[in-house]
Amino acid sequence: MDYSFFDSLIDGVFVFDESKTVTYCNEAAASLVGLSVRRVLKGKKVYELIKFDDQDLFSMPKGTKGESSPVPNTELEFTIIKSQEVGKIQLTLQPFTDPSGASQWILILHDVTLEETLHSKYHAQLEAKEEVIEELKKAKQKIENYSKNLEKMVAERTEALNQANMTLKAIMNSLGQGFLTFNKDGLCGDIYTRACESILESNPQDKMIWEVLNLNEDEIPHIKMWLQACFQENLPFESLKDLGPSDYRHSQGWHISLDFYPIRDNDNKILQVVMVATDKTKQIEAERAMEVEKQNSLMMIKLVKNKDQFLDFLSSVEEKIQWLSDISKDNFNLEETYRVLHTLEGEAGIFSVKKVVDECKNCQQILEPLKAKITDEKHKIIDEFLNKISDLKTSYYSFLDENQELFKTFKLYDSDKTVNLAINVIENYYRFLNKKPEISEAIEKFDNDFRKTDINNLFFHFDDLISLVAEKTGKKLNPIKLNKNKIKVYSEPLKPFFNTLVHVFRNAVDHGIESPEERQSIQKPEFGTITIDCYENANTISIAIADDGKGIDPEVIRNKLPQKSKGLSDKEVIQLIFEPGFSSKDVVSDFSGRGVGMDAVKNMVEKYNGNIHVQSIIGTGTKLFIDLPKIQIDNNYITAA
Numbered sequence: 001m002d003y004s005f006f007d008s009l010i011d012g013v014f015v016f017d018e019s020k021t022v023t024y025c026n027e028a029a030a031s032l033v034g035l036s037v038r039r040v041l042k043g044k045k046v047y048e049l050i051k052f053d054d055q056d057l058f059s060m061p062k063g064t065k066g067e068s069s070p071v072p073n074t075e076l077e078f079t080i081i082k083s084q085e086v087g088k089i090q091l092t093l094q095p096f097t098d099p100s101g102a103s104q105w106i107l108i109l110h111d112v113t114l115e116e117t118l119h120s121k122y123h124a125q126l127e128a129k130e131e132v133i134e135e136l137k138k139a140k141q142k143i144e145n146y147s148k149n150l151e152k153m154v155a156e157r158t159e160a161l162n163q164a165n166m167t168l169k170a171i172m173n174s175l176g177q178g179f180l181t182f183n184k185d186g187l188c189g190d191i192y193t194r195a196c197e198s199i200l201e202s203n204p205q206d207k208m209i210w211e212v213l214n215l216n217e218d219e220i221p222h223i224k225m226w227l228q229a230c231f232q233e234n235l236p237f238e239s240l241k242d243l244g245p246s247d248y249r250h251s252q253g254w255h256i257s258l259d260f261y262p263i264r265d266n267d268n269k270i271l272q273v274v275m276v277a278t279d280k281t282k283q284i285e286a287e288r289a290m291e292v293e294k295q296n297s298l299m300m301i302k303l304v305k306n307k308d309q310f311l312d313f314l315s316s317v318e319e320k321i322q323w324l325s326d327i328s329k330d331n332f333n334l335e336e337t338y339r340v341l342h343t344l345e346g347e348a349g350i351f352s353v354k355k356v357v358d359e360c361k362n363c364q365q366i367l368e369p370l371k372a373k374i375t376d377e378k379h380k381i382i383d384e385f386l387n388k389i390s391d392l393k394t395s396y397y398s399f400l401d402e403n404q405e406l407f408k409t410f411k412l413y414d415s416d417k418t419v420n421l422a423i424n425v426i427e428n429y430y431r432f433l434n435k436k437p438e439i440s441e442a443i444e445k446f447d448n449d450f451r452k453t454d455i456n457n458l459f460f461h462f463d464d465l466i467s468l469v470a471e472k473t474g475k476k477l478n479p480i481k482l483n484k485n486k487i488k489v490y491s492e493p494l495k496p497f498f499n500t501l502v503h504v505f506r507n508a509v510d511h512g513i514e515s516p517e518e519r520q521s522i523q524k525p526e527f528g529t530i531t532i533d534c535y536e537n538a539n540t541i542s543i544a545i546a547d548d549g550k551g552i553d554p555e556v557i558r559n560k561l562p563q564k565s566k567g568l569s570d571k572e573v574i575q576l577i578f579e580p581g582f583s584s585k586d587v588v589s590d591f592s593g594r595g596v597g598m599d600a601v602k603n604m605v606e607k608y609n610g611n612i613h614v615q616s617i618i619g620t621g622t623k624l625f626i627d628l629p630k631i632q633i634d635n636n637y638i639t640a641a
Contacts, residue, residue: 001098001099001100001104003015003024003026005135006024006026007026007027009026009028010028011028011108011109011110011111012025012026012028012029012030012031012032012108012109012110012111013025013026013028013029013106013107013108013109014029014046014049014059014106014107014109015104015105015106015107016045016046016059016104016105016107017102017103017104017105018103019045020045020046020047020058020059020061021043021044021045022040022041022044022045022046022049023041023104024041025037025040025041029109032050032080032109032111033049033050033080033081033082034080034082034083035049035082046059046107047059047060047061048081049080049081049082050078050079050080050081050109051078051079051081052076052077052078052089052091053076053077053078054074054076057071057076057093058071058093058105059093059105059107065093066093066095066105067095067105068095069095070092070093070094070095071091071092071093071094072092073090073091073092074090074091074092075088075089075090076088076089076091077089078109087111087112088112089109089110089111089112090109090110090112091107091108091109091110092106092107092108093105093106093107093108094106094108134263134265134271134272177193177195177199177276177277177278177279178192178193178195178196178199178200178256178275178276178277178278179191179192179193179195179196179274179275179276179277180192180193180196180200180204180212180274180275180277181263181272181273181274181275182209182272182273182275183271183272183273184227184228184231184270185208185227186208186209186210186223186224186227187206187207187208187209188204188205188206188207188208188209188212189205189272190205190206192204192205195277196212196277199248199250199254199256199277199278199279200212200213200248200256200277201214201250201251209223209227209275210223210224213245213248213258214248214249215245223244223245226240226243226244229243230244230260230262230270230273231270233269233270237262237270241259241260244258244260245258246258248277253281254279254281255279255280255281255283255284256277256278256279256280256281257277257278257280258275258276258277258278259275259276259278260273260274260275260276261273261274261276262274306460306461306464308457309458309460309461310351312495313347313348313350313351314400315495316344316347316495316496316499317344317347317348317356317396320340320343320344321344321389321392321393321396323340324337324340324341324363324389324392325389325390325393327386327389328386329379329382329383332382334367334370334371335580335581335599336603337367338364338367338371339500339599339600339603341360341363341364342360342364342503342597342600343499343500343502343503343600344356344360345357345360345361345364346465346502346503346506347499347502348360349465349468349502350461350462350464350465350468350502351461351464352468353399355395355396355398355399356392356395356396356399358395359388359391359392359395359396360392362388362391362392363385363388363389363392366381366384366385366388367381367385369381370382371581451490452488452489452490452491453488453489453490453491454486454487454488455487455488455489455534455541456482457491458489458491458494458498459480459482459532460480462480462501462502462505463479463480465502465505465506466480466505466506466508466509466530469505469506469509469510470509470513473509473510474515474516475509475513475514475515475516475528476516476526476527476528477509477513477527477528477529477530478527478528478529478530480530480531480532481529481530481531481532482531482532483531483532483533484533484534487534487535487536487541489541494628496604496607497604497605497608497628500600500601500603500604501545501601503597503598503600503601504545504597504598504601504624505530505545506597507597507598508530508545508547508549508622509528509530509547511549512528512547512549512550512551512621512622513528513530513547513548513549513550514528514549514550518550522619524548528547528548528549529547529548530545530546530547531545531546531547531548532544532545532546533546536630538630539629539630540627540628540629540630541627541628541630542625542626542627542628543625543626543628544623544624544625544626545623545624545626546621546622546623546624547621547622547623548620548621549621549622550618550619550621551616551617551618551619551620551621551622552574552577552614552616552618552622553618554570554573554574557573557574557576557577557582558573560582560583561576561579561582564576564579571615574614574615574616575613575614577598577614578598578599578601578602578612578614579599580599581599582598582599583597605626605628608628608629609629610626610627610628610629611625611626611627612624612625612626612627613625
């Protein structure tokens with residue numbers, strides 16, 4: 001008897017005789033017991049390959065259960081004889097008589113632990129054996145033809161067919177995936193697995209495929225066009241199948257993926273299509289949990305590396321959320337709100353605080369129609385936005401609550417200094433010393449030791465940011481290069497300014513640095529570099545941030561802002577990157593496209609009464625120059641937005 005139709009199954013199948021000697025096994029069964037098919041078929045007995053905890057099972061040396069009647073789908077513990085590996089398995093034992101009259105038994109093994117591994121491997125074999133179902137139909141037709149002439153053959157063939165159908169049905173229903181077939185009209189046939197009833201939430205027989213997939217009215221014309229294209233096959237089926245439905249919208253929120261395989265006739269024409277529905281809910285949930293753990297791990301690493309900056313971040317979030325919470329319909333400023341949200345999103349991204357990042361994006365998304373000026377429902381959108389700000393606030397405080405123990409473990413609120421003093425105490429003592437000009441040297445030392453910070457310390461955490469953006473955009477970067485920046489500054493009043501620099505570094509990677517392939521094609525190093533230079537004189541601190549990327553093309557800006565760029569030189573045109581709402585990208589991404597980044601930086605620099613401009617050479621890179629009046633910074637005139 002030909003058992004080759006078992007070859008395509010992802011479950012293991014053994015056929016054995018009265019002596020319990022294996023007469024057939026498929027690749028899945030051989031793989032399960034750690035041997036080749038050839039080795040298994042060299043007189044091996046079932047119990048010499050695999051042992052079950054139920055000693056009464058007929059496949060065991062002295063077992064009788066299943067000898068004369070089927071053993072339905074049963075879960076047992078098993079041990080592989082060769083490797084002594086153990087696990088749990090679902091098995092079905094089915095006795096039958098082959099055409100020669102000999103008694104045979106089919107043992108179907110569904111290894112739960114190997115399901116995902118075997119799934120992808122035997123999908124390919126399913127496609128290679130795609131004519132099995134068609135051959136069964138032809139066999140059925142032959143039996144019906146014979147039945148017209150011989151009553152005895154009718155009885156014999158009917159019995160054989162019933163046995164074959166029962167065996168096939170038992171096999172199909174033991175599978176954990178949803179299998180069904182449909183024709184060129186989209187009508188589903190009578191061959192399907194029981195798993196369809198849970199995975200696709202219905203019995204598909206005699207239904208249209210769009211009914212089974214519960215598509216809406218707008219989607220039905222598309223799938224009908226897809227069906228026509230697939231069966232006409234003007235393009236290869238492998239190219240067309242990706243245009244079909246990719247998932248099923250399950251009412252319980254399960255993640256069901258769909259795949260399609262053609263069944264062809266002898267002329268290689270597609271007769272039917274097999275749809276395979278796979279429940280990937282647990283896999284996706286595991287991936288999401290892994291991503292959460294990854295983000296938490298990154299946050300912990302960044303927290304340890306940049307404790308002071310993390311504390312500054314928490315303080316900045318509090319201030320910005322409070323500012324957003326105080327917005328009302330009467331004082332709503334769209335541009336300023338966008339700046340605050342975009343900056344907050346960038347700061348949260350540096351420290352991998354995903355909850356805050358996601359809520360900031362949601363808030364910005366609500367405001368998109370107002371920004372694009374495509375709606376008249378301004379008050380309705382603002383109401384929705386204010387409700388969403390409440391979600392942002394809730395998410396932030398939820399993040400704090402969830403990580404309280406973590407913050408305590410890393411002593412986040414503890415000082416590294418031996419004496420813990422409030423800033424106002426230090427400031428009061430400084431004013432006291434400042435009234436005594438005869439000790440000016442001591443005053444200067446006090447200022448440098450206690451009130452000022454090395455400016456390099458304010459840039460270190462941006463390394464994590466550019467690494468994140470590079471990873472997401474497929475680019476490669478060296479660590480930030482800090483050149484001769486032996487300058488001390490008052491960090492407290494500079495915090496709002498440094499918070500907005502998140503936009504500069506994200507743009508440098510996203511817009512400026514080329515992909516590794518592009519850089520190599522133009523003889524640039526594979527890794528891009530961002531360089532920072534800082535200078536000071538009596539009245540000014542100057543910061544220059546440069547990248548060795550592709551530079552800014554003035555023509556791109558002219559095409560985006562034709563009226564504002566009219567009559568301007570190339571050097572003047574590239575200054576328009578600071579215009580509110582300007583973006584060189586047409587599509588919004590995780591890092592750019594909303595047109596609020598460089599506008600936010602310029603807006604903050606101007607709050608310090610400073611200056612900002614950009615220089616760029618196409619193919620060489622871009623350099624941003626920022627000058628801040630030192631007197632403004634020293635006297636703490638600037639407060640956070």
